[in-house]
Amino acid sequence: MTVRSCTPRVTTLLLAAAVALTTAVGTGDAVAHSPRPAGLEGTWRMDGYGTVVSVENGGRLLRTYETTAVSCVPGELTATRPTATGPFRQDGDVVTVNATGPDRAELAFADNVGHRTLRRTAALPANCHGGTAPAPGTEADPRDVFDAYWQTYAENYPFFAARNVDWNAVRDRFRPRITRTTGPAELFSILSEMIRPLHDGHTGLVDLTRPKEYFSGIREDTVLPDEAARKRIDKAVLAGAVGDLRLSRANGMITYSEGSDRIGFLRITGFQGYGQGNGYEDDKAVLGKALDDVFTAARTSGPKALRGLILDLRLNGGGSDRLALDVAERLTDRSYPAYLKHARNDARDPRKFTPAEPVRVRPHQGPVYTGPLAVLTGRLTMSAGETLTQALLGRGPKPTLIGENTQGLFSDKLERTLPNGWKFWLPNEEFLSAEDGRTTYDGAGIPPRIRTDVFTEKELAEGRDSALAEARRRLL
DSSP states (O other), X not given: OOOSSSBOEESSOOSOOOOOOOOOXXXXXXXXXXXXXXXXXXXXXXXXXXXXXXXXXXTTEEEEEEEOSSOEEEEEEXXXXXXXXXXXXXXXEEEEEEEEETTEEEEEETTSSSOEXXXXXXXXXXTOOSSOOOOTTOOOOHHHHHHHHHHHHHHHOOOTTTTTOOHHXXXXXXXXXXXXXXXXXXXXXXXXXXXXXGOOTTOEEEOTTSTTOEEEOOOTTOOOOOHHHHHHHHHHHHHHOOSEEEEEETTTTEEEEEOTTOEEEEEEOOBSOOSSSSSHHHHHHHHHHHHHHHSOHHHHSSTTSOSEEEEEOTTOOEEOHHHHHHHXXXXXXXXXXXXXXXXXXXXXXXTOBOOOEEEEEOOOSSOOOOSOEEEEEOTXXXXXXXXXXXXXXXXXXXXXXXXXXXXXOOSOEEEEEOTTSOEEEEEOEEEEETTTSOOOOTTTOOOXXXXXXOSOHHHHHHTOOHHHHHHHHHHO
């Protein structure tokens, strides 16, 4: 998702953040009862996510503010619409806000799943001021930068206990090292070191004035492939691929091949960045056309229909959860629950969340494939690649997962701006199992049913792909 404070499922800094909001401590704003502004005009606080939304200019302008108990900065989202009705737009992204009561509304991003609840407030918190987000290189007291950074994690991050990190102890260790004269390089090093022990791929920090000053977490057992490694992986996959290449779209991010044995092989390496433009609607159009060309009437029914399908998500870095669901919806003829989603909603208690919102897989209105399915996964299956895997667990017939555990990154990335203009991001949500409404796969990832090597040095050197070979064996 390419939005402003609650971004999709990406493993690199690709965007500003999608609107976010948690109940911040001590902001002093209260629910307004009268007089009540007409329509959506006014100020709103979102349940979870730590942000305040302001609808202005007769309902035609939407702004966000990123709040904690100690800070407030204007958010990246400044979306507009030509009239007081309809969706807001910014840089190709689409945001809808619908009133659900006198003092409540729901906000949704087109490229994401679920909604965010808004509650009307009397005014912006006292420490929020108009304007734009701090530009890269803005002068700010390093102590204020540290405090906003630490507090954002303290109020929003749900996984300290699971990651065995005492966040208060982190403050006690690092805060005394920050003074008014702490330089940018030292400050960046300290902020990076604070989150390194989380080993969480949805955490990170960047100074856009010095792009090399970039830090992103990662699970301890994972090494992100460079361009040379990706080429070796592509070569190994192609060597074991099923039949002839029938389709390649989005610069090779979506490929499909098929053999005379009627086993199909669909490989998807991401859920954003497909189109010539930068927006979700372009990506959706490209993916939809590709899926139309793969899941034809001839391949999904009749004497020449596929006998089996292999879906390869082993090198999928994520993107839009909505696009990931578009794939799941081509693989079923019945509606079923994909997962439930909730966000941390208490600044003091990381165990308290917004009500879990169910997300469903709804069959595509057109040809769909309902036969045997093997899904290839690994530690480089991340974010939206994982939410697709999770969405397929409730499919019938059940898919056979082959390979390794996925990376364990499910939450949207809550992207924030520090007072000095640096960007950072963190997760604040859980995706719950549709089966029991409690289980999460954060950290450990979704385990395969059949465990194989995935892109090991030995396999790459020998040009082998044992996971793909196992999938073919299971489907033949």
